[in-house]
Amino acid sequence: MREEVSQSEAKKRFVDDPLKLERLADFEGSDEIISTYTDGPFTDLCKGPHVPDTSYLKHFKLLHAAGAYWRGDERRQMLQRIYATAWFKQEDLDAYLHRIEESKRRDHRVLGKALDLFMFHPYSPGAAFWTERGTTLINTINEYLRELQRDDYKEIMTPLLYNKALWEISGHWGVYRDNMFLVLDKETGEHDFALKPMNCPSHHLLFASKKHSYRELPLRYNTYDVLHRNEVSGALSGLTRVRQFRQDDCHIYLMESQIADEVRRLTQFILGYYAAFGLTASLKFATRPAERVGTDEMWDAAERGLREALDATGLPYQLKEGDGAFYGPKIDFDVMDSIGRHWQLGTIQLDYSQPERFDLSYTGEDNHAHRPVLIHRAVSGSFERFIAILIEHFAGAFPVWLSPEQVRVLPIADDLAPHAAAVTAALRAAGIRAHLDDRSETLNYRIREAETMKVPYMAVIGKREAEANSVAIRERGAGKKQEVVALDAFVARVTNEIRTRALSTAAPVGAAQ
RNA sequence: GCUGACGUAGCUCAAAUGGCAGAGCACCUGAUUUGUAAUCAGGCGGUUGCGAGUUCGAUUCUCGCCGUCAGCUCCA
Numbered sequence: 001m002r003e004e005v006s007q008s009e010a011k012k013r014f015v016d017d018p019l020k021l022e023r024l025a026d027f028e029g030s031d032e033i034i035s036t037y038t039d040g041p042f043t044d045l046c047k048g049p050h051v052p053d054t055s056y057l058k059h060f061k062l063l064h065a066a067g068a069y070w071r072g073d074e075r076r077q078m079l080q081r082i083y084a085t086a087w088f089k090q091e092d093l094d095a096y097l098h099r100i101e102e103s104k105r106r107d108h109r110v111l112g113k114a115l116d117l118f119m120f121h122p123y124s125p126g127a128a129f130w131t132e133r134g135t136t137l138i139n140t141i142n143e144y145l146r147e148l149q150r151d152d153y154k155e156i157m158t159p160l161l162y163n164k165a166l167w168e169i170s171g172h173w174g175v176y177r178d179n180m181f182l183v184l185d186k187e188t189g190e191h192d193f194a195l196k197p198m199n200c201p202s203h204h205l206l207f208a209s210k211k212h213s214y215r216e217l218p219l220r221y222n223t224y225d226v227l228h229r230n231e232v233s234g235a236l237s238g239l240t241r242v243r244q245f246r247q248d249d250c251h252i253y254l255m256e257s258q259i260a261d262e263v264r265r266l267t268q269f270i271l272g273y274y275a276a277f278g279l280t281a282s283l284k285f286a287t288r289p290a291e292r293v294g295t296d297e298m299w300d301a302a303e304r305g306l307r308e309a310l311d312a313t314g315l316p317y318q319l320k321e322g323d324g325a326f327y328g329p330k331i332d333f334d335v336m337d338s339i340g341r342h343w344q345l346g347t348i349q350l351d352y353s354q355p356e357r358f359d360l361s362y363t364g365e366d367n368h369a370h371r372p373v374l375i376h377r378a379v380s381g382s383f384e385r386f387i388a389i390l391i392e393h394f395a396g397a398f399p400v401w402l403s404p405e406q407v408r409v410l411p412i413a414d415d416l417a418p419h420a421a422a423v424t425a426a427l428r429a430a431g432i433r434a435h436l437d438d439r440s441e442t443l444n445y446r447i448r449e450a451e452t453m454k455v456p457y458m459a460v461i462g463k464r465e466a467e468a469n470s471v472a473i474r475e476r477g478a479g480k481k482q483e484v485v486a487l488d489a490f491v492a493r494v495t496n497e498i499r500t501r502a503l504s505t506a507a508p509v510g511a512a513q
Numbered sequence: 514g515c516u517g518a519c520g521u522a523g524c525u526c527a528a529a530u531g532g533c534a535g536a537g538c539a540c541c542u543g544a545u546u547u548g549u550a551a552u553c554a555g556g557c558g559g560u561u562g563c564g565a566g567u568u569c570g571a572u573u574c575u576c577g578c579c580g581u582c583a584g585c586u587c588c589a
Contacts, residue, residue: 096560101539109582113524114524120561120580120581121580122579122580122581123579125579125581134567170589171589172589175589179587179588179589197589198589229588229589231587231588232514232515232586232587232588233514233580234514234515234516234584234585234586234587235514235586235587235588236581237581237582241588291561325589326589327589401528410549411547412546412547412548413547413548414536414546414547416546440545440546440547441547441551441552442545442547442551442552443547443548443549444547444548444549444550444551444552445548445550445551445552446549446550447549447551448549448550448551449550449551450550451550452550454566458549460548460549462548463548466549472548474549479549479550480549480550481549482548482549493550
C-alpha cells in the first residue's frame with residue numbers, strides 16, 4: 001500500500017534507521033514527494049512503484065546474495081543485498097531461469113578450456129594465452145577484417161611503449177595514469193614510460209609526420225596492436241574484462257563535409273560484419289555529456305553532423321542524451337546474440353578535440369592549413385571480448401569458416417591410415433583446416449571426441465570409401481545420419497561454405513556415391 | 514581496489530574432527546583393428562595455490578600473499 005507522507009512524518013517513522021534518515025535528508029527543501037509502502041507489518045521508504053502486495057509475486061526465486069556499498073561508495077558501510085527474480089507467470093520465471101542455465105552452459109570460460117582455445121595463468125592475470133586453436137580463431141576473424149578493409153584502409157603498426165610526454169598531450173597522464181602500466185626508465189630512475197591503453201595518440205603522431213592534402217581525406221588508419229589497461233584486480237573476468245587486449249581500431253581523419261558519407265559507410269560496414277556472425281545490432285546515438293571538452297558550437301556541429309549522417313542511413317536508432325564521450329558524440333552498436341543477450345560492441349565517435357590537442361592539419365583546396373575532424377571507430381571492440389561473445393553465441397559450435405578445425409578425418413582401421421592421410425592432405429591443399437585422427441582407438445571413441453570438440457565435419461574412411469575415393473560425412477550434431485560423397489564433391493562443398501562464410505552447413509550436395 | 518566464498522593429480526570432483534590423500538577422464542605401455550558418441554588390462558601422476566606461525570605432527574587451525582568466482586566500484 002502506498003502512502004505519501006511529509007518530511008517530518010517520514011523522519012518520525014524511520015527514526016531507528018540512520019540510513020533512511022540520511023536518504024531523507026537529501027530531500028530536505030526539495031519538492032520531492034516522499035512515499036512509503038506497507039505490506040503486512042513491513043513499511044519501507046521507497047519512491048516506488050511497488051506491486052500492491054506480495055500475492056502478486058507467487059513465481060519467484062532467490063538467486064544469490066552479495067555485499068553492496070551503501071550508495072555505491074566503497075568507503076561506506078556494506079549492506080547485504082539479496083538478489084531475487086519474480087514473474088507474473090510460472091512460464092516466464094521458467095523461461096528466465098532457463099536463460100540463466102543456458103548462459104552457464106555457454107560460458108566462454110568453460111568452453112574455452114573444453115575446446116582448447118585459451119587459458120589464463122596467475123603470472124599474467126587478465127591476459128589470455130591463446131592455444132593453436134584459439135589463435136586460428138583470432139587469425140580467421142582478423143583475415144576477414146583485413147579483407148573488408150583492404151582497399152580503403154591503411155593498416156599500420158605503432159609502438160606499444162611511449163614516453164609520458166605523449167600522454168601529457170593526450171590528457172591521459174593527468175586523469176588515467178592509475179589505469180596505465182608504467183615502466184621504469186633506468187636512466188632517469190623514473191616511471192617515464194607507459195604501455196599504450198589506446199591507439200589514437202600514436203596514430204596522430206604518424207599522421208602529423210608529414211603534410212597531408214585534402215585529396216587524401218578521408219584518411220583511414222587501422223590497426224590490431226596490443227593495448228594494456230590496468231584494470232583493478234576485482235574487475236577481471238574471463239575474456240570479457242582483461243588487462244591486455246587487441247582492438248580492431250581505426251582512426252579516420254576527414255573534412256567536416258565528409259562526415260555524413262563516412263558515417264553511412266561505417267555503419268553499413270559494421271552491420272555487415274556482424275551479420276557474417278549471425279549477430280543483429282541496434283543503434284544508439286549518444287549526445288554531449290555534462291562533463292566535456294570543447295565549445296558548444298563545436299558540439300552543435302558535431303551532433304548535427306553525426307545525426308544527419310545517422311538519419312541518412314535510414315536505420316532506426318535510440319537516442320541516449322548525455323551519454324557521449326567527453327570529446328564528442330557517438331553511435332554505439334548494441335548487438336544481440338543467439339539467446340537474446342545484449343552486448344555493446346562497435347562504436348563510431350566524432351572527435352573535434354584530439355585534432356586540436358595534437359595540432360593536426362591538412363592543406364585544403366585554398367592552400368591553407370585546416371583542422372581535420374577525427375572519427376574513432378571500433379567494430380568488434382576487443383578481439384578478446386568479441387571471441388568470448390562468439391563462443392557463447394554459438395555455444396562453441398562455430399560455423400565451418402570460423403572453426404579452428406573444420407574436418408576431422410577418421411580411418412576405420414589402421415591399414416586405411418595411409419589413404420586417410422592422403423585425403424587429409426588433399427583437404428589441406430584445398431585450404432581446409434583438416435586433421436587426421438588415426439590413433440588405434442575405436443571409431444566410436446574418436447567420433448565421440450570429435451563431437452565433443454565440436455568439429456563441424458567428420459570424414460570417415462572405411463574400405464568402401466578408400467576404394468571409391470569417397471568419404472562418409474558425419475555432420476556435427478547430426479548423429480548417425482551419414483552421407484557418402486566423392487572426395488571432390490566434399491572438398492567443393494566445404495570450400496564453398498568457407499568462401500561464403502555460411503552460418504550453417506549446406507544442404508546435402510546430392511548424389512555422389 | 515573493497516566485501517564474501519573458494520583454491521586437493523593435466524581436467525571434473527571426492528575425502529580428511531590435526532595422524533599414510535582417492536575416483537573417473539586425460540596421459541604412458543600392452544592387447545584389440547574397430548562402420549558412426551567412451552574396447553580391455555596395466556602403469557605414471559600430489560610438498561592439497563605460495564610463504565610464515567601454532568603444534569610431537571598442518572593438507573586441515575591462525576596470519577600474510579597470489580589467483581579464481583559472485584557482487585560493489587571502475588571501464589578514457
